[in-house]
Amino acid sequence: MAKQRLAFIRTFGCQMNERDTETIRGLLAQAGYGFTEHPAAADLVLFNTCCVRENPERKVYGQVGQLKEAKAKKPDMIIGICGCMPQQQEELTQMLNRLPHVDLFFGTHNIHRLPELLHKIATTGEQVVEIWDKGGDPIEGLPALRDSTFKAWVTIMYGCNNFCSYCIVPYVRGRERSRHPHEIWREVEGLADKGIKEITLLGQNVNSYGQDLEIEVDFADLLDRLNQVPGIERIRFTTSHPKDISDKLILHLAQLEKVCEHLHLPVQAGSNDVLHRMNRRYTREDYLKVVDKVRHYVPDISLTTDIMVGFPGETEADFADTLSLVREVGYDSAFTFIYSPRKGTPATEMPDQVPEDVKKERIYRLIELQNKMSLERNTKLLGRELQVLAEGISRNDTNMLTGKTRTAKNVVFPGRQELIGELVNVRITEAHTWSLGGELA
Numbered sequence: 001m002a003k004q005r006l007a008f009i010r011t012f013g014c015q016m017n018e019r020d021t022e023t024i025r026g027l028l029a030q031a032g033y034g035f036t037e038h039p040a041a042a043d044l045v046l047f048n049t050c051c052v053r054e055n056p057e058r059k060v061y062g063q064v065g066q067l068k069e070a071k072a073k074k075p076d077m078i079i080g081i082c083g084c085m086p087q088q089q090e091e092l093t094q095m096l097n098r099l100p101h102v103d104l105f106f107g108t109h110n111i112h113r114l115p116e117l118l119h120k121i122a123t124t125g126e127q128v129v130e131i132w133d134k135g136g137d138p139i140e141g142l143p144a145l146r147d148s149t150f151k152a153w154v155t156i157m158y159g160c161n162n163f164c165s166y167c168i169v170p171y172v173r174g175r176e177r178s179r180h181p182h183e184i185w186r187e188v189e190g191l192a193d194k195g196i197k198e199i200t201l202l203g204q205n206v207n208s209y210g211q212d213l214e215i216e217v218d219f220a221d222l223l224d225r226l227n228q229v230p231g232i233e234r235i236r237f238t239t240s241h242p243k244d245i246s247d248k249l250i251l252h253l254a255q256l257e258k259v260c261e262h263l264h265l266p267v268q269a270g271s272n273d274v275l276h277r278m279n280r281r282y283t284r285e286d287y288l289k290v291v292d293k294v295r296h297y298v299p300d301i302s303l304t305t306d307i308m309v310g311f312p313g314e315t316e317a318d319f320a321d322t323l324s325l326v327r328e329v330g331y332d333s334a335f336t337f338i339y340s341p342r343k344g345t346p347a348t349e350m351p352d353q354v355p356e357d358v359k360k361e362r363i364y365r366l367i368e369l370q371n372k373m374s375l376e377r378n379t380k381l382l383g384r385e386l387q388v389l390a391e392g393i394s395r396n397d398t399n400m401l402t403g404k405t406r407t408a409k410n411v412v413f414p415g416r417q418e419l420i421g422e423l424v425n426v427r428i429t430e431a432h433t434w435s436l437g438g439e440l441a
Contacts (some may be wrong), residue, residue: 007033008042012266015202015238016173017083019153021048023080023111026143031115040070044118046104049085051168054340055084063098071101078121080104082111082202086131087172096129109135109174112142118287121406132193135159135174140183150421151198151389152211154190154220156184160204162241164268165279166339166347168202168313177211185229192231197423198389199226201237221245227256233423234389234406235259239363243282246288254297261298262408265290266306270325270328271318274311277350286327291329302332304379309366310339310359312350315433319362332371332377333434338363341345343426363387371433374412378431385441386411388426390419410435 007028008256011021023045027131037365040043048065064081071077079102085090095102099188109132117128135158146152159174160167188199201222203209209219221238226235227275236257240438242265255260265287269275272283294301326334330390338359341348365428386405394400394412412435416436430437 004034005032005043006036006041007044007046008039009046009048010039010063010320011048012041012056013048013052013084015153015200016155016204016372017048017050017406019155019202019330020083020108020111022144022146022153023142023143024114027112027114029145030143031118039067040074043076044080046080046098049081049083050061050397051084051088051172053093053337057091060085061095063100064102068101078103078118080106082106082108082114084108084168084172086129088168088344092129092131102127105131105162107131114280119242135177138183138286140178140237142177148196148391150293151391154184154187154191154195154199155179155202156206156219157203157209161208161277162205165277165350166308166342166345168342168345171344173204176208176212178209180213181217181225182216184222186227188226188232192229193378195231195421197232197421198234198236199237200230200352201226203237203239205241206237207240207245207246207326208251218246218248220246220252223249223252223256223259228256229324232258235279236262236408238264240264242267242290243280245294247293250294250297253294253301260406260408261300262302262304263294263308263405265294267325267329268308269311269314269318270322271314273320274314274318274321277313278308278311278347284321288325288328300407302409303329304333304335304408305329305331306335306337307366307370308337308339309363310354312339312347312354313352314339315353323366323369326366326373329372330373330377332409334366334369336363336366375431375433378433378436381409381428381430381436382431385425385427386438388413388438389423390415392420392423393417405436411438412436413438415438415440 009021011017011235021365028180036042047060049060086105120128157178159176161176163170206219386413388403390401390403392402394402400412402412411426426436426437426438427440427441
C-alpha cells in the first residue's frame with residue numbers, strides 16, 4: 001500500500017489568505033494528501049504569502065531559505081510559494097533568483113489549478129511558474145477543508161477598486177468581483193447543514209458588494225437574505241470602507257437579529273491632509289458622521305479600526321489629529337501599524353518620508369492611548385450578562401474556556417470542554433485591556 005503524501009501549509013496575512021488556504025487544503029485532500037505540522041515530514045510544503053507589509057515578506061524568505069537543506073536531503077519534496085507575493089512581477093523575479101530550490105509559484109487568481117500544477121511537476125520534474133494577471137468570474141464549487149466545526153469564513157467578493165495610495169491589494173488581488181448571491185446563499189445553507197453557527201463574510205470592501213453584478217443587489221440585501229438561513233445564529237463581516245456605508249446598511253445592522261453588533265471600520269488617519277494623500281476619499285468629518293449614525297441606531301455596537309502611523313508627509317499636527325479622533329470615537333480596539341513602503345504604490349514615491357524613529361515614537365503613544373481606551377470600554381461591561389460562543393480551551397489554563405461575545409470581545413471563563421461550539425451566557429467579572437473574564441450565568 002502506497003504511503004500517503006503529506007502537505008504542510010503556512011499562511012501569512014489576512015483572513016482572505018486564511019480562507020484561500022482552506023480551499024488549498026480542500027483541493028489537496030481531494031487529491032489524496034494528508035497534513036502535517038512538521039515541514040521536514042512533508043512531501044509538499046506551501047507558503048501562502050502576504051505582501052501588505054514588509055515583515056511577512058521577510059519571514060517568507062527566511063523560512064523558505066531554511067528548507068534548502070531539507071530539500072537537498074529529500075529531493076522529491078515539492079516546495080511552493082503562492083498568494084500575493086508571486087503576484088508582483090518584481091517580487092517574483094527576486095524570489096526566482098534568491099530561492100532556486102522552490103519548485104512551484106502560483107498567484108491569487110489560479111488556486112483552483114493547484115492539482116494540475118502539481119501533476120506537471122511530478123511528470124516533468126521541472127519548476128512550474130504560473131501567475132495570472134487578472135481574475136475572471138469567481139469559480140464556484142471548490143472544496144474547502146475548514147478547521148472549525150462551528151464557525152466559518154465565507155468569501156463574498158474578491159479584489160478591490162479603491163487604490164489607496166499605500167496599498168498593494170488591488171494590484172495583487174485584482175478588481176472587484178462579487179459572487180452571485182445565490183451561490184453565497186447555497187454555501188451558507190450547506191455550512192448550516194454541517195452545524196456551523198457563525199459565519200464571517202469576507203471581502204476587501206464588503207460595502208461595495210454587488211456593484212459589478214448584472215442583478216440589483218447590495219450588501220444590505222445580502223445580509224437580509226443570509227439572516228434568514230436556518231441554523232446560522234451569528235453573522236459577522238469584514239472589512240468595511242467608510243465611504244461606502246449606506247443608511248440602508250446601518251438600518252440592517254440595527255434590525256437583523258443575527259448580524260452581530262460589531263463594525264470594523266478602518267480610519268487609517270485622523271488628518272484630512274493625510275487622508276487625502278492616502279486617497280481614502282472621505283474626510284475626518286465624513287467618518288465621524290458615520291460613527292455617530294451607527295451609534296445612534298446600534299447603541300451597544302463595538303467599533304474597531306485600523307490606524308497607520310508615519311504615512312509620508314505626516315506632521316506632528318497630523319498625528320495629533322489622529323490621537324484626537326481616537327479619543328472622540330472611543331474605539332473598543334485598534335489594529336495599529338507603521339507605514340511600510342510597498343513597491344508599485346504611489347505612496348512609495350511621495351516626498352517627506354517619515355524617519356523610522358519618529359514612526360516608532362508615534363506608534364508607542366498611539367498604542368498607549370488606545371490601550372487606555374480599550375480598558376475603559378471593557379470596564380463598562382462589568383456585571384453584564386453577555387452571550388458568548390465558546391471557541392476553545394484557554395492557552396494559559398486548561399480549566400478555562402475562551403470565546404467571543406457578539407461584539408467580538410474575547411472572554412475567558414471556567415467551563416467544560418463539551419461547551420466548545422455552543423452559545424452560552426457569561427456574567428462579566430473582570431475587565432482587562434484585551435479581554436474579559438467571567439463566569440457562566
